[in-house]
Each structure stands twice: as C-alpha cells, then as structure tokens.
Amino acid sequence: MSIEAKAARIKLLLFDVDGVLTNGTVLVHHDGTESKNFAIRDGIAMVWAQRAGLKVGFLSARTSPTTPHRACPAPRSW
Secondary structure, eight states: OOHHHHHHTOOEEEEEIIIIIEEEEEEEOTTSOEEEEEOHHHHHHHHHHHHTTOEEEEEOSSOOTHHHHHHSOOOOOO
16 A cells, blocks of 8 residues: 555544643643643644644643643634
8 A cells, every 4th residue: 555545544643742742841830820832833733734634632641721722722813
C-alpha cells in the first residue's frame, strides 16, 4: 500500500499534552491558578488538520483548566 493510501486512512490525530504540545513546564501562580506554554505552530497544524477533515484530540494524565481552553479557545471577533 502506498504512503498516500495509508495517509488517506487516517481519521483522527491524538496528541499528548504535557511534554509534547507543551515544553513540560506548569507554572503555578500565587493565587493557585496555573498556566502552560503551548507552541503556536502546533495549534495552526491542528487547525489545518481539522480543515482537511481530520478529528483532533488531546490526551493528558492530569486535569488542568488550561488544556480544554487550548483545545477549544473562545471564538474571536477579529
């Protein structure tokens, strides 16, 4: 089977969050909230994958409010 035929069978891309989509650093702020450093290039690649008809998902071993925010950012009006 050709590489193109194999690629055409892909329907879903799953990405690990911590250490893959981030640099593995979790910043804990003085008020107890946290933040992570996501790469913008990963985000645009996921948008392109979705526009090509692929489903994109995130996997993480820990609960964090930053992960769903990155997965589904609020729509912007700009």
